[in-house]
Amino acid sequence: MDTDEPVIKPPKRRYLISRKVDRVFLNLYDVYTFVLRFFKEVFFPPYEFKEIIKQFYEVGLRSLPLISLTGFIIGIVFTNQSRPSLTEFGATSWLPALISIAIVRALGPLVTAIIAAGRVGSSIGAEIGSMKVTEQIDAMEVSATNPYKFLVVSRVLATTLMIPILMMYTVFVALMGAYVNVHQHEQTSFATFMVDVFDAITFLDIFASVFKSFLFGFTIGMVGCYKGYNSSKGTEGVGKAANSSVVTAMVLIFIEELLTMQIINAIRSM
Amino acid sequence: MKAAESKRLTVVGIFIFVALIIFIAGILTLGGQQKRFVDTIKVYAIFDDVAGLKTGNNVWFSGVKIGTVKDIKFYGDAQVRITMNIEEASIPYIRKDAKARLGSESLIGNKIIEIYGGTRRSSTVEDEDVLASEEALDTDVMMETLQKNNENLVSITSDFKTLSNRLVAGQGTMGAVLNDSLMADNFRAIVNNLKQTSSTTLRASAALSRFTAKLNTPEGLANQLLTDTAVFNQIRSSATQLEKTAAAAAEMTQNLNETSRKLDDNNNAVGVLLNDPQFAGSLKNTMVHLEKSSINLNEDLEALKTNFLLRGYFKRKATREAKQQERQQTREEKHQEKVNN
Numbered sequence: 001m002d003t004d005e006p007v008i009k010p011p012k013r014r015y016l017i018s019r020k021v022d023r024v025f026l027n028l029y030d031v032y033t034f035v036l037r038f039f040k041e042v043f044f045p046p047y048e049f050k051e052i053i054k055q056f057y058e059v060g061l062r063s064l065p066l067i068s069l070t071g072f073i074i075g076i077v078f079t080n081q082s083r084p085s086l087t088e089f090g091a092t093s094w095l096p097a098l099i100s101i102a103i104v105r106a107l108g109p110l111v112t113a114i115i116a117a118g119r120v121g122s123s124i125g126a127e128i129g130s131m132k133v134t135e136q137i138d139a140m141e142v143s144a145t146n147p148y149k150f151l152v153v154s155r156v157l158a159t160t161l162m163i164p165i166l167m168m169y170t171v172f173v174a175l176m177g178a179y180v181n182v183h184q185h186e187q188t189s190f191a192t193f194m195v196d197v198f199d200a201i202t203f204l205d206i207f208a209s210v211f212k213s214f215l216f217g218f219t220i221g222m223v224g225c226y227k228g229y230n231s232s233k234g235t236e237g238v239g240k241a242a243n244s245s246v247v248t249a250m251v252l253i254f255i256e257e258l259l260t261m262q263i264i265n266a267i268r269s270m
Numbered sequence: 271m272k273a274a275e276s277k278r279l280t281v282v283g284i285f286i287f288v289a290l291i292i293f294i295a296g297i298l299t300l301g302g303q304q305k306r307f308v309d310t311i312k313v314y315a316i317f318d319d320v321a322g323l324k325t326g327n328n329v330w331f332s333g334v335k336i337g338t339v340k341d342i343k344f345y346g347d348a349q350v351r352i353t354m355n356i357e358e359a360s361i362p363y364i365r366k367d368a369k370a371r372l373g374s375e376s377l378i379g380n381k382i383i384e385i386y387g388g389t390r391r392s393s394t395v396e397d398e399d400v401l402a403s404e405e406a407l408d409t410d411v412m413m414e415t416l417q418k419n420n421e422n423l424v425s426i427t428s429d430f431k432t433l434s435n436r437l438v439a440g441q442g443t444m445g446a447v448l449n450d451s452l453m454a455d456n457f458r459a460i461v462n463n464l465k466q467t468s469s470t471t472l473r474a475s476a477a478l479s480r481f482t483a484k485l486n487t488p489e490g491l492a493n494q495l496l497t498d499t500a501v502f503n504q505i506r507s508s509a510t511q512l513e514k515t516a517a518a519a520a521e522m523t524q525n526l527n528e529t530s531r532k533l534d535d536n537n538n539a540v541g542v543l544l545n546d547p548q549f550a551g552s553l554k555n556t557m558v559h560l561e562k563s564s565i566n567l568n569e570d571l572e573a574l575k576t577n578f579l580l581r582g583y584f585k586r587k588a589t590r591e592a593k594q595q596e597r598q599q600t601r602e603e604k605h606q607e608k609v610n611n
Binding site: 165195206 | 275278279281282285286288289290292293296297299300301303304306326
């Protein structure tokens with residue numbers, strides 16, 4: 001049988017630069033609209049208080065044991081590793097000051113954010129991703145529930161508000177771990193230790209850490225939600241979303257840490 | 271379900287509350303330590319060089335933190351004006367004539383402003399006052415002094431090295447003392463001698479002690495000399511007489527000196543007699559002539575004895591002398607007989 005009918009080729013898609021480059025910019029635009037939508041949704045009712053509280057609990061309290069243990073160990077390890085260098089100069093009395101600067105300025109927010117990114121970011125990505133691939137989000141839209149508000153706003157709010165609080169716990173616990181080590185080796189009293197700790201830091205350090213934690217929390221929540229919300233290809237996509245959430249959040253956290261450090265140092269030197 | 275939600279809400283609330291307490295406690299502690307929440311006054315000080323002082327550095331008075339550096343600005347030509355926030359609680363102790371100087375919390379610590387001095391004559395410091403400043407000790411000057419000290423130390427240790435080498439080699443007295451066995455024996459002997467000397471001295475001091483005890487006896491001469499006023503007056507009188515005698519002797523010696531000096535001169539009879547050789551020659555001739563004259567005179571006198579005018583006299587004289595001689599002889603013989611009997 002002859003096939004006289006001409007073969008119809010699908011129209012060739014035209015890209016602005018190339019397929020991959022164009023996809024990068026399209027993704028950026030998606031991210032932009034996704035983030036912008038958060039700010040549009042967060043200030044207007046209805047507010048999903050129950051879901052927000054639930055996420056507070058999941059993000060904050062559930063992470064507390066892991067964060068506390070990590071913080072305490074970091075305090076001890078960092079103190080122990082710093083001691084030999086200071087001992088060479090006969091300056092072990094500076095350990096509390098060194099530890100407080102390191103923990104308050106950098107380690108506290110960073111460690112909290114990284115652990116939260118690993119634990120919370122992946123869980124958000126996986127949870128929303130599974131809802132996406134099982135079309136639960138579509139079902140919510142059909143049932144007149146705003147899935148973005150219910151799923152994204154609550155989780156991003158939870159991470160944004162809970163990470164700074166977890167950071168405070170981390171700093172406190174890490175300082176206690178450092179005190180245990182310092183007291184064990186130098187017999188420094190708690191009062192002296194705390195005076196030295198607070199002598200080395202400023203309000204700018206504390207506010208910078210809190211600000212960074214807000215930023216890290218927002219990033220973790222937003223990346224997890226975005227990756228989950230845009231996951232596809234079934235269960236494989238869920239795994240990818242969870243993995244991608246952690247990796248992307250961590251990379252962004254380090255980039256943000258670098259940028260905020262530069263900004264804070266510029267403010268400090270003014 | 272509701273109970274579970276309520277429990278979750280409570281737990282989240284507690285979680286946030288505790289975190290806020292930690293945060294607020296930290297803020298308050300930091301603020302309290304940095305004197306952020308206390309009433310302060312502004313005090314200024316002007317320096318030529320602030321040596322890296324920064325805003326927020328501490329201000330100390332008598333070793334106590336009383337405030338912080340609020341502001342650092344250029345002033346005048348090339349000076350720097352420091353604005354300090356001083357807490358009001360410390361104001362009664364800081365006087366207007368107190369001074370500010372740059373210091374350091376430790377050898378490698380942060381810079382600080384140290385307020386010191388001030389007298390009671392001056393009133394307490396007030397808001398917007400300017401404290402006199404004193405330049406800090408320059409680190410370069412300190413290092414220069416330290417370098418000099420190091421050079422001196424090197425020189426001293428070098429000298430000590432030479433000294434110790436000589437000691438080890440047995441050179442010099444100390445080296446010989448340390449290394450020469452003969453010297454050691456001598457030293458041992460010296461020490462033994464010293465030991466004996468000390469024991470002798472001990473005995474001598476004991477004897478001296480006994481002697482002084484005797485001197486202190488009431489009837490002793492020394493005691494009387496020291497205590498009896500009559501004896502003392504006598505001694506003083508004797509001393510006065512001795513003094514006069516000595517003065518007279520001195521005068522006599524002076525006279526004798528003068529006499530001997532005159533004897534050496536030729537302008538007096540004795541001096542001429544003793545010193546003039548020409549006169550001595552003349553005198554000798556005179557004496558020769560006199561001897562000859564006396565011989566001649568003797569001859570003349572012998573001749574006169576035989577003269578009839580004088581013969582009778584000489585005969586009577588011879589008779590008288592003979593009688594006197596006989597009487598003398600008789601007395602001697604009687605005396606001899608008495609002695610023999």
